[in-house]
Amino acid sequence: MKKEPIIPESRDPAFIEQVIKTPVGEKIPTCMQCGICAGSCPVSQEMDYSPRELVRMVQLGLKKEVLSSSTIWICTTCFSCSVRCPRGIHPTELMETLKPIAIAEGIKNRNVKFDNVFSDVIKTNGRASEFLLISKYSLTEPGMIKQLPFGLSMMVKGKLPLSIQRMENTRELEAIFNLGEKSREKK
Numbered sequence: 001m002k003k004e005p006i007i008p009e010s011r012d013p014a015f016i017e018q019v020i021k022t023p024v025g026e027k028i029p030t031c032m033q034c035g036i037c038a039g040s041c042p043v044s045q046e047m048d049y050s051p052r053e054l055v056r057m058v059q060l061g062l063k064k065e066v067l068s069s070s071t072i073w074i075c076t077t078c079f080s081c082s083v084r085c086p087r088g089i090h091p092t093e094l095m096e097t098l099k100p101i102a103i104a105e106g107i108k109n110r111n112v113k114f115d116n117v118f119s120d121v122i123k124t125n126g127r128a129s130e131f132l133l134i135s136k137y138s139l140t141e142p143g144m145i146k147q148l149p150f151g152l153s154m155m156v157k158g159k160l161p162l163s164i165q166r167m168e169n170t171r172e173l174e175a176i177f178n179l180g181e182k183s184r185e186k187k
């Protein structure tokens with residue numbers, strides 16, 4: 001993927017301060033760019049910036065590039081990078097810290113849309129449903145129409161069940177989501 005050149009004017013010192021003040025931010029300045037996190041990451045080839053690059057970009061205060069990056073949304077929170085980092089930096093938690101900041105800044109990209117659709121489906125049903133996920137995401141992402149033949153072939157083969165399973169009682173789940181929303185508002 002072609003990356004835009006990073007110019008000094010895009011650096012934002014206030015963003016560095018903002019991230020360093022968070023519970024995972026203290027050790028970010030100690031990153032030595034060893035690359036163990038990127039080498040351990042099972043999905044780094046799908047990201048626009050590897051975990052190593054993202055940490056460096058935070059060090060440099062590249063707010064716009066960091067918050068609009070697909071990396072924070074593609075991370076599967078597998079924790080491989082966090083347990084292996086020799087400096088005790090936690091890239092996994094950094095990704096989770098950056099997500100609400102990106103949302104608060106109004107950053108919109110297709111990864112944010114998918115995250116929102118996934119959360120809505122879980123909040124409503126208590127369980128993921130591939131059919132609901134794909135249908136709802138397709139409504140927000142017009143490019144998904146190209147995947148229609150693939151989706152239909154999966155349905156024919158019984159790989160995309162139309163039945164939707166729901167939790168009997170989603171009250172506790174709703175309470176968890178509400179707590180998350182409240183803590184996001186506080187930030």
Ligand code: SF4
Pocket residue numbers: 030031032033034035036037038051052055084085086087088089091
């Ligand atoms: S493993 Fe840790 S020190 Fe090494 S590049 Fe990644 S964040 Fe930096």
Ligand code: SF4
Pocket residue numbers: 037040041042043044051074075076077078079080081082091092095
């Ligand atoms: S937690 Fe995220 S960034 Fe870290 S190794 Fe796993 S997928 Fe990659």
